[in-house]
Amino acid sequence: MNRALRLIRRRLIGSIAVLLIVITGTFLLLEAAPGDAVDAYVVSVGGDASMIEELRRRWGLDQSAATRFAVYISSLARLDLGHSVAFSRPNLDVILERLPDTLLLMGSATALSFCLGTFLGIVAGSRPGSFRDRFLSIGSLALYAVPGFWLGLVLIVIFSVQLRWLQLGGIETIASGKTGAPRALDIARHLVLPVASLGFIYLALYLRMMRVGMAEVWRMDFVLAARARGIGRRRIVLRHVARNALLPLVTMLGLQSAAMLGGSVVIESVFSVPGLGRLAQEAVAARDTPLLLGIILVSAVLVIAVNLAVDLLYAGLDPRVGSSGEAA
Amino acid sequence: MIALRRFLRTPEAVAGALILAALLAMALSAPWFFPRDPQSIAGPALLRPFQDWTLPLGTDRLGRDVMAGLFHGARASLAVGLAAAAGAILIGAVVGTLAGFAGGLLDEILMRITDAFQTVPGFLLALAFVSVAGPSLATVIVAITLGAWTGPARIARAEVLSIRERDYVAGARVIGMHPLEIAFREILPNALPPVLALSSVIVAAAILTEAALSFLGLGDPNRVTWGGMIAEGRAVLRSAPYLSIIPGVALVLTVLGVYLAGEGLVETSATRRMNA
Numbered sequence: 001m002n003r004a005l006r007l008i009r010r011r012l013i014g015s016i017a018v019l020l021i022v023i024t025g026t027f028l029l030l031e032a033a034p035g036d037a038v039d040a041y042v043v044s045v046g047g048d049a050s051m052i053e054e055l056r057r058r059w060g061l062d063q064s065a066a067t068r069f070a071v072y073i074s075s076l077a078r079l080d081l082g083h084s085v086a087f088s089r090p091n092l093d094v095i096l097e098r099l100p101d102t103l104l105l106m107g108s109a110t111a112l113s114f115c116l117g118t119f120l121g122i123v124a125g126s127r128p129g130s131f132r133d134r135f136l137s138i139g140s141l142a143l144y145a146v147p148g149f150w151l152g153l154v155l156i157v158i159f160s161v162q163l164r165w166l167q168l169g170g171i172e173t174i175a176s177g178k179t180g181a182p183r184a185l186d187i188a189r190h191l192v193l194p195v196a197s198l199g200f201i202y203l204a205l206y207l208r209m210m211r212v213g214m215a216e217v218w219r220m221d222f223v224l225a226a227r228a229r230g231i232g233r234r235r236i237v238l239r240h241v242a243r244n245a246l247l248p249l250v251t252m253l254g255l256q257s258a259a260m261l262g263g264s265v266v267i268e269s270v271f272s273v274p275g276l277g278r279l280a281q282e283a284v285a286a287r288d289t290p291l292l293l294g295i296i297l298v299s300a301v302l303v304i305a306v307n308l309a310v311d312l313l314y315a316g317l318d319p320r321v322g323s324s325g326e327a328a
Numbered sequence: 329m330i331a332l333r334r335f336l337r338t339p340e341a342v343a344g345a346l347i348l349a350a351l352l353a354m355a356l357s358a359p360w361f362f363p364r365d366p367q368s369i370a371g372p373a374l375l376r377p378f379q380d381w382t383l384p385l386g387t388d389r390l391g392r393d394v395m396a397g398l399f400h401g402a403r404a405s406l407a408v409g410l411a412a413a414a415g416a417i418l419i420g421a422v423v424g425t426l427a428g429f430a431g432g433l434l435d436e437i438l439m440r441i442t443d444a445f446q447t448v449p450g451f452l453l454a455l456a457f458v459s460v461a462g463p464s465l466a467t468v469i470v471a472i473t474l475g476a477w478t479g480p481a482r483i484a485r486a487e488v489l490s491i492r493e494r495d496y497v498a499g500a501r502v503i504g505m506h507p508l509e510i511a512f513r514e515i516l517p518n519a520l521p522p523v524l525a526l527s528s529v530i531v532a533a534a535i536l537t538e539a540a541l542s543f544l545g546l547g548d549p550n551r552v553t554w555g556g557m558i559a560e561g562r563a564v565l566r567s568a569p570y571l572s573i574i575p576g577v578a579l580v581l582t583v584l585g586v587y588l589a590g591e592g593l594v595e596t597s598a599t600r601r602m603n604a
Contacts, residue, residue, distance in 0.1 A: 014440075017443075018440060018443045019446035019447075021441055021443075022444045024442065029456055032461070052577060075546065118388065137338070141584065141587050141591075142580070142584055144587070145532065145583035145584040146580050146583075147539050147543075147580075148540075149543055149558070150572070150576035150579065150580075151571075153565060153573075153576070154573065154574050154576070156565065157569045157573070159564060161565070177543070206525055208595070213556065255446075258446065258448070258449045259451075261451075262451030262452055263451065265544075266451070266540045284459040284544070284546065285453055287459070289459065292452075292455070292456050293456060295452065296449075296452050296456060299449055300448050303445060303447050303448075324361060
């Protein structure tokens with residue numbers, strides 16, 4: 001447990017530095033954007049020239065860039081992400097309201113791509129160079145070349161327009177009055193196509209990593225030894241080869257979380273899932289830069305948290321990590 | 329020549345090279361085959377494909393020629409893909425070389441900045457940059473580069489760290505070469521091959537990101553892009569799905585071609601190194 005605590009502490013210190021750089025970046029973008037927070041506030045709430053002056057003074061916007069940066073940091077420290085013009089509400093409230101849908105979408109898509117990708121990777125990697133291996137390898141490359149949003153549209157044409165199996169739009173039937181299990185089923189039906197479009201793209205990545213990793217393990221001496229001992233092929237594939245190739249995929253899980261969040265922006269707008277990604281697009285359409293930068297900050301925190309969790313998981317799986325004190 | 333013959337021996341690489349050659353031909357011949365503005369009206373609206381041989385792929389809901397859009401869209405995809413990948417590799421190589429060669433505080437600062445760029449979802453960063461700077465071909469290229477340079481930077485740094493201690497670098501120090509000259513004339517060229525091996529993945533990702541940006545309406549409004557055509561077709565997805573499907577197929581083939589040719593190149597150079 002001590003090992004895990006030390007790992008957490010080291011990672012947290014690194015994460016704070018990273019977060020500060022991200023905040024500096026968003027501040028620079030905010031400065032570069034036309035108009036400031038007061039302009040935005042006045043557009044949404046209204047006010048005259050004297051009030052604008054007063055607000056500028058109170059929010060420190062008449063100060064130098066360095067002071068403005070200090071004001072920005074201190075308000076972020078109080079979890080104040082500013083005010084949204086488009087929604088006339090605090091940015092953080094709007095963002096937190098949209099977060100659960102995105103987490104559900106991302107979580108399901110990650111589970112789908114990781115499980116199915118790993119399974120197919122084992123199928124391909126169990127006999128390197130076989131027809132099955134080549135077929136899955138080329139197939140996964142083709143899948144990896146498909147843009148997620150386009151796959152989503154094709155799935156809509158097939159399953160919703162042609163076959164009429166699934167209804168579309170949103171995350172659940174609006175005002176259906178359903179609760180409990182029927183509601184969960186309703187949400188699941190709405191999520192099938194978005195999760196498939198987001199998950200299938202990244203499936204290829206895990207498949208390929210698994211396959212390459214297994215090809216390397218096959219060459220190792222202990223596999224030869226296991227074969228010499230007369231252990232069955234299925235057991236060698238699962239217990240010896242696949243197991244050793246699985247570890248790098250866990251790291252990939254954390255690294256892919258940022259890409260997954262980016263991918264969900266487009267997928268959410270294709271399927272009108274009211275999540276964080278759709279909010280980002282709405283913020284762009286409404287030219288609400290502070291809201292957009294708030295989304296970026298929240299997603300950076302999310303990615304840091306996911307990576308921290310993956311590191312801990314990894315430390316649990318691989319006893320070598322963290323014991324020497326050297327960064328993993 | 330031997331390398332070329334080896335490259336041509338793998339069927340995947342040949343397929344990739346053929347696709348890319350076709351794409352290049354489309355992009356270069358677009359103004360010659362379709363001299364008219366691809367955004368101008370060419371015929372009746374929503375003409376289905378293979379009905380009229382002057383408009384082989386039909387027209388969209390404003391009567392614009394889909395075939396012309398496909399040819400002109402190839403230009404945008406190719407230009408953005410290549411320019412963003414070149415920018416990402418250049419920035420990544422310079423940052424990685426500086427970090428790896430200098431070490432110490434500079435290394436620490438540069439790598440934390442790299443971490444920060446990897447923490448922010450690249451697509452959200454691109455979205456924010458384009459929405460602040462305004463949509464144009466140049467801002468789209470910069471926006472994609474911002475999210476793509478971190479991979480090359482990490483690989484370049486790892487490579488530089490292993491090269492730094494070699495004898496010829498020590499030799500360059502002894503004859504009094506300036507450290508920057510050693511970093512960029514002696515080390516960087518030798519650290520480049522593994523970075524370049526990544527280029528096909530970066531080009532492919534850049535093309536896909538450009539498509540997604542223009543799908544969301546953040547591409548250059550004065551140019552036809554495949555992503556924009558897909559978004560345009562989405563409005564009539566139920567009645568005329570071909571309008572979204574055709575540019576999507578072009579996109580998939582292009583990215584697949586980049587991957588296949590890239591893998592072929594990497595394999596060719598790997599076997600060459602093994603034989604040497």
